[in-house]
Amino acid sequence: MKIGIIGSGNVGSVTGLSFLLKGHFVQFQDINKEQLEKVKDIVRNYGNFDYLVTTDLLEVVKECDVVFECLPTENDENGFIDLSILEYVVDKISCYEEQCGCKVFVQRSTCIPGTALKMSKKFKKIKYAVNPSFLIMKKKFEDAISPKKVVIGVLDDLAKNIMKDLYAGWNNVVIVNNFTLVELAKYAENCLQSTLISYWNEIYEISKKIGISSREFLDVLNIVSLTSDLASSIRIPGMAFGGACLPKDLQAFINFTKVDLNITPLVLDAVLNVNNIFKNKYGVRSDSSVDLYDVKNGRIVIKLEKVGYHGE
Ligand SMILES: NC(=O)c1ccc[n+]([C@@H]2O[C@H](COP(=O)([O-])OP(=O)(O)OC[C@H]3O[C@@H](n4cnc5c(N)ncnc54)[C@H](O)[C@@H]3O)[C@@H](O)[C@H]2O)c1
Numbered sequence: 001m002k003i004g005i006i007g008s009g010n011v012g013s014v015t016g017l018s019f020l021l022k023g024h025f026v027q028f029q030d031i032n033k034e035q036l037e038k039v040k041d042i043v044r045n046y047g048n049f050d051y052l053v054t055t056d057l058l059e060v061v062k063e064c065d066v067v068f069e070c071l072p073t074e075n076d077e078n079g080f081i082d083l084s085i086l087e088y089v090v091d092k093i094s095c096y097e098e099q100c101g102c103k104v105f106v107q108r109s110t111c112i113p114g115t116a117l118k119m120s121k122k123f124k125k126i127k128y129a130v131n132p133s134f135l136i137m138k139k140k141f142e143d144a145i146s147p148k149k150v151v152i153g154v155l156d157d158l159a160k161n162i163m164k165d166l167y168a169g170w171n172n173v174v175i176v177n178n179f180t181l182v183e184l185a186k187y188a189e190n191c192l193q194s195t196l197i198s199y200w201n202e203i204y205e206i207s208k209k210i211g212i213s214s215r216e217f218l219d220v221l222n223i224v225s226l227t228s229d230l231a232s233s234i235r236i237p238g239m240a241f242g243g244a245c246l247p248k249d250l251q252a253f254i255n256f257t258k259v260d261l262n263i264t265p266l267v268l269d270a271v272l273n274v275n276n277i278f279k280n281k282y283g284v285r286s287d288s289s290v291d292l293y294d295v296k297n298g299r300i301v302i303k304l305e306k307v308g309y310h311g312e
Pocket residue numbers: 006007008009010011012029030031032035070071072073085089108109110111133134135136137244245
């Protein structure tokens with residue numbers, strides 16, 4: 001198939017790469033020429049492939065069968081998701097729909113529930129699908145090339161069949177007849193990660209007060225891990241979650257539930273507050289932070305031979 005990528009940054013570049021490795025033709029688009037040079041370097045590392053790069057949005061939607069948008073969905077200064085770039089791109093494509101070879105437009109960015117239903121109405125002919133990226137920045141190549149799951153929301157058979165063909169042979173492909181459910185699943189996962197990090201940071205702080213060292217704290221995590229997978233998110237005990245996604249998505253989701261749904265999410269509010277406390281005390285972990293703990297054969301282990309973490 002001919003696959004188009006609109007917005008070839010972190011997610012777009014590796015999404016395109018994953019399809020190149022499956023034998024598809026890929027056209028990468030971005031407004032930033034330097035980013036397209038980075039895409040060429042990434043692809044070159046994996047071999048010789050049939051692909052193009054361009055800054056021309058319409059070229060991509062004219063030529064490609066399936067177009068994935070991987071555009072930024074940052075928050076505005078008040079912590080609400082800013083969908084203006086996605087909206088601009090969808091509006092522009094919809095004006096040239098008659099000239100488009102594109103059959104399915106795929107929303108890959110993380111977008112507040114309800115976005116796809118609204119955006120899809122702008123197209124008359126092109127079908128819409130939701131297929132969020134669950135990659136973690138630190139493992140972006142591994143997570144994109146061999147994702148643990150592929151989750152797709154569609155509302156019609158054409159999009160369903162095309163997406164099914166595209167992802168034939170991939171692991172754990174889940175296709176549901178609902179856009180909003182898939183959008184929610186992405187936030188549910190990110191907010192759960194944030195919750196677990198804040199939770200374990202708090203337990204870590206308690207453990208220190210009662211004389212348990214960072215090394216002994218591993219035993220606590222591993223006892224919990226014997227019957228659940230809920231302890232592995234603590235990679236750097238004490239440090240607040242940061243990086244490109246968790247703080248932005250938690251804040252946007254809280255604002256969405258409060259303003260759009262008129263629900264006060266007490267747990268998520270607390271997660272954010274706890275994170276701010278740990279940010280002030282221990283700092284923020286970033287996408288490039290080195291983990292102190294690692295998971296090996298289902299056990300949480302010290303990754304760095306670092307004694308005296310946080311003054312112990
Ligand atoms: N980074 C992550 O770990 C991660 C993981 C999962 C999901 N996501 C989500 O994926 C989406 C993209 O994130 P990212 O990290 O790849 O962002 P990014 O900033 O790395 O990439 C976005 C790219 O879009 C380009 N762009 C901006 N405006 C454009 C336009 N009008 N037309 C074409 N290109 C344009 C930018 O130049 C940039 O290269 C976001 O919704 C994010 O929340 C990110």
